[in-house]
Amino acid sequence: MDKKLTGGVQAVHFVKAFVLSALLTVVLLLFCAFLLLKMGLNDKVLAVLLAGVDALAVFTGGLYLGKKAGKQKFLWGLIFGILYFLVYLILAFLISGPELAAGSMLKSLAVMAAGGMIGGMVS
Numbered sequence: 001m002d003k004k005l006t007g008g009v010q011a012v013h014f015v016k017a018f019v020l021s022a023l024l025t026v027v028l029l030l031f032c033a034f035l036l037l038k039m040g041l042n043d044k045v046l047a048v049l050l051a052g053v054d055a056l057a058v059f060t061g062g063l064y065l066g067k068k069a070g071k072q073k074f075l076w077g078l079i080f081g082i083l084y085f086l087v088y089l090i091l092a093f094l095i096s097g098p099e100l101a102a103g104s105m106l107k108s109l110a111v112m113a114a115g116g117m118i119g120g121m122v123s
Contacts, residue, residue, distance in 0.1 A: 013068040021061035028053040055115035058084050062119025077120020081113040
């Protein structure tokens with residue numbers, strides 16, 4: 001029995017998109033760690049790389065969901081980006097504690113929401 005959400009996207013597709021994005025995030029973060037080790041990147045370059053990792057991972061999840069949705073693709077990509085950010089926020093809170101920087105969190109929300117939405121629109 002298929003449990004469909006509004007617009008025809010099945011809940012299992014959200015889970016697959018999360019797994020796909022998380023795996024891509026891990027691979028890209030390992031690549032960034034390698035670059036940091038070999039090239040000694042400064043903080044500004046590293047911040048741009050990490051924002052790119054977030055955007056690319058959520059773009060991929062939004063692209064996957066957009067292909068599965070059929071209609072209102074940008075909306076499903078946006079929803080995915082926001083949900084991915086919420087998971088990211090919960091994990092960051094569990095790791096770092098309550099001293100999270102609001103400015104960087106807002107930047108991450110904007111990057112992830114936009115990445116997911118663009119991924120949905122491109123699909």
